[in-house]
Amino acid sequence: MTDDQLSLTFAALADPTRRAILARLADGDATLNELAEPFSMSLQAVSKHLKVLERAGLITRGREAQWRPCRLEVAQLESASEWIERYKANWQDRFSRLDQEIKKIQRSQKGQDNV
DSSP states (O other), X not given: OOHHHHHHHHHHHTSHHHHHHHHHXXXXXXXXXXXXXXXXXXXXXXHHHHHHHHXXXXXXXXXBTTBOOEEEOOHHHHHHHHXXXXXXXXXXXXXXXXXHHHHHHHXXXXXXXXO
């Protein structure tokens, strides 16, 4: 995943409406009308959200006769998740070492208090 692709992915995920659309698509394919149903916005506005998701590679839109289903594409989500996990492991390690140092200092202070 290139940095530009990662930026597109995170930019698309930054909007709560787009995250809700992705959550709905996790249950299966849906049309624009079905995706727009829970929102109080125009079909055109929902369509713009779909274009952002499609540009980020998070969804694809098919064509079956007059039905144009949207489908979740998990590859970009998995790539973003892998990127996050690398940093998560790094920070968990740092927090673990910090926690050990704090405990060492607390034990040292307890020992001084008992003297």
